[in-house]
Amino acid sequence: MADDDFFKSQRERMVRVQIASRGIKDPRVLEAMRRVPRHLFVPKVHRHLAYADGPLPIGAEQTISQPYIVALMTELLNLQGGERVLEIGTGSGYQAAVLAYLAGQVHTVERFADLAKQAEQTLKALNIQNVQVHVGDGTLGLPEFAPYMGILVSAAAPSAPEVLLEQLAEGGILVIPVGQRSNQVLERWQRTGDQFQSKPILSVAFVPLIGQAGWQE
Ligand code: SAH
Numbered sequence: 001m002a003d004d005d006f007f008k009s010q011r012e013r014m015v016r017v018q019i020a021s022r023g024i025k026d027p028r029v030l031e032a033m034r035r036v037p038r039h040l041f042v043p044k045v046h047r048h049l050a051y052a053d054g055p056l057p058i059g060a061e062q063t064i065s066q067p068y069i070v071a072l073m074t075e076l077l078n079l080q081g082g083e084r085v086l087e088i089g090t091g092s093g094y095q096a097a098v099l100a101y102l103a104g105q106v107h108t109v110e111r112f113a114d115l116a117k118q119a120e121q122t123l124k125a126l127n128i129q130n131v132q133v134h135v136g137d138g139t140l141g142l143p144e145f146a147p148y149m150g151i152l153v154s155a156a157a158p159s160a161p162e163v164l165l166e167q168l169a170e171g172g173i174l175v176i177p178v179g180q181r182s183n184q185v186l187e188r189w190q191r192t193g194d195q196f197q198s199k200p201i202l203s204v205a206f207v208p209l210i211g212q213a214g215w216q217e
Pocket of ligand 1: 006015063064065087088091092093094095096110111112116117136137138139154155160207208209210211212214
């Protein structure tokens with residue numbers, strides 16, 4: 001079996017066994033998870049584990065999230081297509097690639113220039129054109145392109161930064177892990193006018209969001 005077919009069948013299995021079976025229903029999200037070649041976003045030495053049910057190291061002490069968590073956070077944004085969305089914590093670029101299938105334009109911010117560059121190259125090699133990678137402190141969001149219908153934070157904060165909530169469009173949704181440095185609760189926030197409603201979703205463990213409205217180095 002050719003490599004491509006092998007990885008494709010692993011992806012099908014990943015979606016069936018890890019994602020659909022745990023309650024992810026949005027057909028567009030399931031399709032995006034079937035399409036994005038996760039193995040191209042992980043370092044070569046871990047490629048054989050790309051479709052396993054867990055996070056993986058991507059360098060700079062960072063990790064690419066477990067596939068189920070990527071799918072869950074994506075589904076929580078409730079994207080219909082065409083929206084402008086923001087991701088904080090580009091890492092490998094995998095989550096951004098999944099969002100690229102479901103939204104109109106994706107802006108993603110990474111604090112490590114090396115990771116940002118690598119992610120940019122991977123996205124370019126896949127001909128994904130609606131993702132813009134930015135280097136900087138994402139705890140401040142990206143006011144230039146605000147407001148966003150969705151903001152997805154891929155690292156854990158002590159609390160949901162107000163500057164991010166303020167960059168949500170009317171009806172927009174923020175998904176963010178909030179809590180201690182080592183374990184958190186995934187929260188979904190939605191904006192209605194000047195009101196923000198939050199809902200706890202699931203216990204999770206993310207790497208820390210480091211920056212002005214996050215944790216100290
Ligand atoms: N979404 C990524 C995984 C991200 S891991 C993927 O799909 O691979 C979390 C990332 O957040 C790390 O790369 C880390 O460097 C980054 N990060 C931490 N604090 C940040 C900040 N303030 N601004 C931008 N990126 C940050």
